[in-house]
Amino acid sequence: MTQDHGTVAALPQEKQPQDLTLVFCRRRTADGPEILLGLKKKGFGTGKWNGFGGKVEAGESIEVAAKRELLEEAGVTATKVAKRGHLTFVLDSYEHIMKVHLYEAVEWHGEPTESDEMAPRWYREDALPFELMWADDAHWMPLFLAGKSFEGEFIFKPDSVSIDTHWLREASFE
Numbered sequence: 001m002t003q004d005h006g007t008v009a010a011l012p013q014e015k016q017p018q019d020l021t022l023v024f025c026r027r028r029t030a031d032g033p034e035i036l037l038g039l040k041k042k043g044f045g046t047g048k049w050n051g052f053g054g055k056v057e058a059g060e061s062i063e064v065a066a067k068r069e070l071l072e073e074a075g076v077t078a079t080k081v082a083k084r085g086h087l088t089f090v091l092d093s094y095e096h097i098m099k100v101h102l103y104e105a106v107e108w109h110g111e112p113t114e115s116d117e118m119a120p121r122w123y124r125e126d127a128l129p130f131e132l133m134w135a136d137d138a139h140w141m142p143l144f145l146a147g148k149s150f151e152g153e154f155i156f157k158p159d160s161v162s163i164d165t166h167w168l169r170e171a172s173f174e
């Protein structure tokens with residue numbers, strides 16, 4: 001079910017979401033475009049394939065946090081990133097609310113390297129393992145891969161796995 005209104009925006013200050021980042025690197029190959037995913041080895045979302053990211057630290061800009069997490073988790077240095085979206089995830093009946101800022105690494109260097117948090121692997125963009133990713137990814141990743149920018153909100157069921165309600169729309173971050 002899709003609903004187009006901002007539930008989280010109406011929450012009191014103490015319930016406002018925590019900022020997190022998520023960065024994706026892409027490359028062109030003879031077999032077509034590929035995107036870098038990492039298998040989360042510990043913490044929130046263990047066992048899922050995802051981009052690289054984490055919590056924004058106090059006093060840190062979101063963009064700096066995005067680059068830092070990519071380097072810490074995948075050994076990749078992004079010299080230029082582009083904001084492509086922000087998504088709010090609501091879990092545990094509003095006890096756990098995250099605002100995840102999504103970036104594409106536009107210029108980057110370094111060989112992706114396994115860290116204690118993530119095991120990186122390139123995936124063909126037409127063969128992503130959605131069954132092993134967060135359920136919301138199948139909704140917004142087609143927009144991301146098409147070069148679009150977007151915002152949305154996903155409210156998870158009590159199982160923290162399947163989506164109860166969501167909205168998603170294209171947006172501009174120029």
Ligand SMILES: Nc1[nH]c(=O)nc2c1ncn2[C@H]1C[C@H](O)[C@@H](COP(=O)(O)OP(=O)(O)OP(=O)(O)O)O1
Nearest residue numbers: 020021022042043044052053054055089100134136
């Ligand atoms: N529903 C969801 N869909 C998605 O695609 N990414 C999500 C998501 N919910 C969270 N994420 C991302 C945001 C962030 O990059 C990551 C979780 O952040 P962290 O790696 O900081 O979590 P941890 O519990 O491992 O925290 P640390 O103890 O700080 O390492 O998962």
